Amino acid sequence: MLNCRDVTERVTDYLERDLSWWERLWFRLHLAMCAACRRYVAQMRTTTQLLRQLGERPADPPAVDPAIREAFRAGRQSAPPR
Amino acid sequence: MDTAEHAFVDRLLAGDEGAFEELVATYQNRLLRLARVYCRTDALAADVVQETWLAVIRGLSRFERRSSLRAWLFQIVANRARTHATREGRWVTASDLGADNAAAGDGGSDWFDANGAWRQPPAEWPEAGPEGLLLRAELRTALLEAIDTLPEMQRAVVTLRDLEGMEAQEACNILGISETNQRVLLHRGRTRLRTALAELVARSGP
Numbered sequence: 001m002l003n004c005r006d007v008t009e010r011v012t013d014y015l016e017r018d019l020s021w022w023e024r025l026w027f028r029l030h031l032a033m034c035a036a037c038r039r040y041v042a043q044m045r046t047t048t049q050l051l052r053q054l055g056e057r058p059a060d061p062p063a064v065d066p067a068i069r070e071a072f073r074a075g076r077q078s079a080p081p082r
Numbered sequence: 083m084d085t086a087e088h089a090f091v092d093r094l095l096a097g098d099e100g101a102f103e104e105l106v107a108t109y110q111n112r113l114l115r116l117a118r119v120y121c122r123t124d125a126l127a128a129d130v131v132q133e134t135w136l137a138v139i140r141g142l143s144r145f146e147r148r149s150s151l152r153a154w155l156f157q158i159v160a161n162r163a164r165t166h167a168t169r170e171g172r173w174v175t176a177s178d179l180g181a182d183n184a185a186a187g188d189g190g191s192d193w194f195d196a197n198g199a200w201r202q203p204p205a206e207w208p209e210a211g212p213e214g215l216l217l218r219a220e221l222r223t224a225l226l227e228a229i230d231t232l233p234e235m236q237r238a239v240v241t242l243r244d245l246e247g248m249e250a251q252e253a254c255n256i257l258g259i260s261e262t263n264q265r266v267l268l269h270r271g272r273t274r275l276r277t278a279l280a281e282l283v284a285r286s287g288p
Contacts, residue, residue: 003198012269016250036203043207047276048244050215054225055245061107068135072102075139 002030007037011044083147091151094142106135109152112246113159119238120163122170130166134159149252156242156256164258207283221282228278235259236271243268 002010007030013019014027031038083091093101113134117127137158145154195201208214215221229237229245235257242253243264254264 003194004200005194005198008193008273009269012265012272016265016268018265036200039206040204043204043280044272044276046207046215047272047279050225050279051229051240051244051275052247054222055112055247062110064103064106065132065135068106068132068139069099069102071136071139072097072099075097075142 117163120167130163160256224282236267239267240271
């Protein structure tokens with residue numbers, strides 16, 4: 001049987017679907033019986049969703065460095081014709 | 083690589099400056115974030131990203147489009163940042179994998195009794211869900227700060243897997259780590275960040 005500590009240690013494998021069929025079954029059985037672990041797993045899921053949203057909402061884009069723009073222009077001139 | 087990205091790379095190859103500006107605007111801060119994992123200072127990370135753009139300009143005509151543009155960019159920045167860090171003698175591959183075993187917020191043993199049951203179950207979070215949480219600017223800032231305090235490789239893996247939403251294999255290739263290490267690092271990083279969020283939520287109230 002899994003205990004609560006096991007659940008917190010395997011939760012990423014569970015969310016990443018890296019558990020075997022049997023392990024997954026045991027995991028879900030524990031969740032069915034344990035409200036605290038259900039909450040913990042839900043919070044881990046929320047954490048990853050928050051991170052994803054944070055990544056999709058980047059800070060204001062910076063201005064392109066003039067030296068880099070210059071290099072791009074120069075590269076275009078020296079590039080072989082296509 | 084999808085059709086839109088093929089078209090975008092074609093524009094870059096044709097010397098379309100607008101496309102290049104868009105590329106830099108889209109990726110500058112994201113590349114900086116990964117570079118910063120390996121670099122001691124913001125300035126050094128900025129140098130690495132600068133070098134990356136020059137490498138991109140030089141290498142664009144040889145980009146074979148087997149990977150996505152994003153994977154290619156992150157691969158270049160990771161390689162260059164690692165080279166810098168190695169030169170400074172501050173990089174040991176996956177150095178913080180073993181050292182961080184029982185670190186704070188890492189599923190600490192004090193959470194559980196001798197039978198492995200919760201001593202005190204995790205406190206409830208507001209029902210608004212991630213969107214509701216993220217709307218609070220202070221929480222967003224605090225989460226970014228929490229990411230910055232993660233051990234280096236945990237930060238790298240969380241950045242690629244969660245912030246960028248990459249597949250495990252892609253992140254492994256870029257970071258040069260095994261799938262097993264990747265999973266351990268992701269687990270530890272996410273566990274710490276959940277703990278950090280729980281503390282924030284508790285502190286800021288409903």
